[in-house]
Amino acid sequence: MRLNFINGFLTCAVGVILVVVGCFSVLAENSNVEKTSTETTPKTKSPYIYILGVAQDAGYPQAGCYKKHCMRGWNDLSLKRGAASLGLIDPSMGKKYMFEATPDFPEQLFKLEQEAPTKDYEFAGIFLTHAHIGHYTGLMFLGHEVMGTVNTPVYGMPRMNDFLRNNGPWQQLVTYKNISLKPLKNNHPQSIGTLEVTPFLVPHRDEYSETVGYRITGPNKSALFIPDINKWSQWSTDLATVIKTVDYALIDATFFADGELPGRDMSKVPHPFVTETMTVLEKLSEQERNKVWFIHFNHTNPLLNLISEESLWVKSKGFNIAYEGLRLGL
Numbered sequence: 096m097r098l099n100f101i102n103g104f105l106t107c108a109v110g111v112i113l114v115v116v117g118c119f120s121v122l123a124e125n126s127n128v129e130k131t132s133t134e135t136t137p138k139t140k141s142p143y144i145y146i147l148g149v150a151q152d153a154g155y156p157q158a159g160c161y162k163k164h165c166m167r168g169w170n171d172l173s174l175k176r177g178a179a180s181l182g183l184i185d186p187s188m189g190k191k192y193m194f195e196a197t198p199d200f201p202e203q204l205f206k207l208e209q210e211a212p213t214k215d216y217e218f219a220g221i222f223l224t225h226a227h228i229g230h231y232t233g234l235m236f237l238g239h240e241v242m243g244t245v246n247t248p249v250y251g252m253p254r255m256n257d258f259l260r261n262n263g264p265w266q267q268l269v270t271y272k273n274i275s276l277k278p279l280k281n282n283h284p285q286s287i288g289t290l291e292v293t294p295f296l297v298p299h300r301d302e303y304s305e306t307v308g309y310r311i312t313g314p315n316k317s318a319l320f321i322p323d324i325n326k327w328s329q330w331s332t333d334l335a336t337v338i339k340t341v342d343y344a345l346i347d348a349t350f351f352a353d354g355e356l357p358g359r360d361m362s363k364v365p366h367p368f369v370t371e372t373m374t375v376l377e378k379l380s381e382q383e384r385n386k387v388w389f390i391h392f393n394h395t396n397p398l399l400n401l402i403s404e405e406s407l408w409v410k411s412k413g414f415n416i417a418y419e420g421l422r423l424g425l
Contacts, residue, residue: 142185142290142313144343145210146421147193147203148177149390150399151349152229154199157394165394176399176419178229179322179391181345182207183311188288190219194309194320196249200233206419220248220277222292224322226258226304234265237273246275250285252294253278255304281307289314290425295332298325313425316342322391323347325365327375335376338386343423346372348389348416351396351405369398373412384413388421 148154155176156168168174177199183192184207191211197203207218223231237244251259256276259265268274277285284291291312299306308321319341327334338344349366350356356364367375369389376384389409392398397405398416406416 140187141315142183142187142425144311144318144345144421144423144425145182145184145207146180146390146417146419146423147182147206148180148195148197148199149392149417149419150176150178151391151393151396152178152197152227153394154178154197154229155392155394155399160394168394176392177203181320182210183290184211184216185288185290186211186216189216190288191216192218192220192222192287194222195224195230195322196221196233196236197229198232200236203233204236218247219287220250222250222294222309223255224308224320225299225301225306226255227300227323230322231255231259234259234268234274238264238268239271239273242273244273246272248277249274250277250279250292252281252296252305252307254301258303279307284312297321297323298329299323300325310341311425316423316425318343318345318423318425320345321347323349324367327367327372329365334372335379335383338376338379338383342386343388344386345388345390345417347391348372348396348398349391349393351398355393355395369396369409373409373414376414377412381413385415388415388417388423390417 155174156165161169178197179195180197180199180203181194183194185191191207193203193207234249236242237247249259256278259276260269269276279285279294281294281296284293293310293312294307295310297306297308306323308319308324311318311320319337322345324330324347347366348369350361350364350368352368352370353361355361376387389398397403398409400406401416401418409416
């Protein structure tokens, strides 16, 4: 009888252990869901894009938001997401760049340092899309109160550069030569070693500067980066046609669908909804749809949770959802 008791106890114990291990396996799988994506692993010497941030200008969770969806982020800081930003790394030239200088610049610069250490890579510049707070205000960290950099190249369009040159406190960065403004022209490629970066104008709220997207062309592949744009119908270019000409398209996904901001007329915030973009692109082949990586998520957007019902639906249609740490080879 004692032997039977021991055997029974051991059987139960093993069962409990298996259940616990199974639970931890599920948790690990969920926590690593970002790593299971169809990312393109770059070759050792080939340039690549490294995603540093995916959220809308204010990041996630958003300041002053204490609703349920934001409280998840306040209570678990591992869920924090920075404003949309790209790292661009060129191993063959030993250089690294950033697209956008966001309010999360310190953390994003550290992520870039971890991926491409300064001992091996020169920080060779920052490309800006426009003068909204989530896209350029991180430049303040280059000033003499913080990093005190010397002539860090900052690439911008004419109005963007004029804004920085003629308005405080940004003009101080120019006066003290913390930054060196590099002019860009619409649809004119900027050569940076083995890469070309081509800005192109897109419709958006242009209170202080024009707004651009970028085409980033490497020796093997190319990418589109449009974090902010009004409705696709307001752009003189057909999105589906452009996507056919690149290998990756990182595009505005600020809001998932209409009604996402209760009590607000969302026509006054004219970003393309993810659902609208999917309709615009529904006639593309699955291979072409798979080029799309949605990015720039508002704190209300369910795509911030990569295993939400909405995220799983988007991916089932052949589209992708950008995440921090994603690498896309060029």
